[in-house]
Amino acid sequence: xxxIYELFKSGVVIGDGGYLIELERRxxxxxxxxxxxxxxxxxxxQFTPEVAIENPDALRELHREFLNxxxxxxxxxxxxxxxxxxxxxxxxxxxxxxNFAAVKIAKEVxxxxxxxxxxxxxxxxxxxxxxxxxxxxxxxxxxQIRLLKDAxxxxxxxxxxxxxxxxxIALQCAAxxxxxxxxxxxxxxxxxKCSDDKTPAECARVMASLGxxxxxxxxxxxxxxxxxxxxxxxxxxxxPLAAQPAAFHTTNECHxxxxxxxxxxxxxxxxxxxxxxxxxxxxxxxxxxxxAGGCCGCNAAYxxxxxxxxxxxx
Ligand SMILES: [Zn+2]
Numbered sequence: 211x212x213x214i215y216e217l218f219k220s221g222v223v224i225g226d227g228g229y230l231i232e233l234e235r236r237x238x239x240x241x242x243x244x245x246x247x248x249x250x251x252x253x254x255x256q257f258t259p260e261v262a263i264e265n266p267d268a269l270r271e272l273h274r275e276f277l278n279x280x281x282x283x284x285x286x287x288x289x290x291x292x293x294x295x296x297x298x299x300x301x302x303x304x305x306x307x308x309n310f311a312a313v314k315i316a317k318e319v320x321x322x323x324x325x326x327x328x329x330x331x332x333x334x335x336x337x338x339x340x341x342x343x344x345x346x347x348x349x350x351x352x353x354q355i356r357l358l359k360d361a362x363x364x365x366x367x368x369x370x371x372x373x374x375x376x377x378x379i380a381l382q383c384a385a386x387x388x389x390x391x392x393x394x395x396x397x398x399x400x401x402x403k404c405s406d407d408k409t410p411a412e413c414a415r416v417m418a419s420l421g422x423x424x425x426x427x428x429x430x431x432x433x434x435x436x437x438x439x440x441x442x443x444x445x446x447x448x449x450p451l452a453a454q455p456a457a458f459h460t461t462n463e464c465h466x467x468x469x470x471x472x473x474x475x476x477x478x479x480x481x482x483x484x485x486x487x488x489x490x491x492x493x494x495x496x497x498x499x500x501x502a503g504g505c506c507g508c509n510a511a512y513x514x515x516x517x518x519x520x521x522x523x524x
Pocket of ligand 1: 429430456505506
């Protein structure tokens with residue numbers, strides 16, 4: 211099996227799709243919408259990865275589907291797996307167990323057919339408590355990255371960070387344990403700036419300067435809506451771009467599906483067709499995208515469509 215650097219050299223790397231929304235649809239993940247108003251942007255909602263210990267077969271099956279669809283990288287379901295986020299969902303004491311189980315399951319399915327990436331996201335402390343909480347974020351992110359390193363991931367995908375300051379901390383933590391990291395921000399409510407007011411170009415430059423092996427964006431936008439921000443990043447840096455868009459339509463006023471009323475219980479009404487991911491795959495190489503996958507709303511059908519586009523560029 212090639213390592214991640216070799217995969218980048220051999221062509222556009224095909225990632226996998228979104229886990230939490232798909233497993234929520236299948237009944238194994240809690241969106242939190244039954245207890246609180248989700249989608250306010252203030253860190254509400256559950257969407258935590260305890261499925262790795264509670265229903266491991268469901269997670270294993272979704273990994274298999276992505277692998278079968280052409281994914282060259284399988285992401286361990288460790289998204290929202292910091293002790294901070296897990297504690298608010300009632301799973302703080304299981305932090306080690308959940309992270310280790312998720313990596314073990316991903317490695318079993320990947321075998322020698324795919325690499326396994328550890329997924330690390332924001333703590334949600336910055337949304338809830340502001341920028342003074344960044345030191346606490348550092349402790350939590352550092353703990354999770356060390357767990358993922360011990361569990362044996364091949365590299366990290368740092369994703370769905372809203373604040374460049376928190377992403378910068380995550381990149382420093384990744385460097386401190388020697389794990390290569392793909393770094394993707396999520397832009398909301400529009401693609402113009404991230405939550406601490408930095409443009410996509412500024413984000414790309416900073417992430418690359420902190421050692422990210424690829425920089426880009428994930429979640430929130432469908433491929434067409436995300437493309438202009440990726441182009442802005444492309445013009446700002448020489449490292450490969452990584453793009454894992456969502457499969458949900460957004461509006462001209464709000465470029466963020468998690469801020470639309472359809473999130474999380476009526477997402478079927480804004481679902482993008484898989485053909486848009488084929489079109490996106492066709493563009494990837496010319497747009498300088500070295501890592502292409504999907505995020506929320508992308509099941510295996512979308513990854514198969516994306517892979518077809520990558521393999522048959524326009
Ligand atoms: Zn997503």
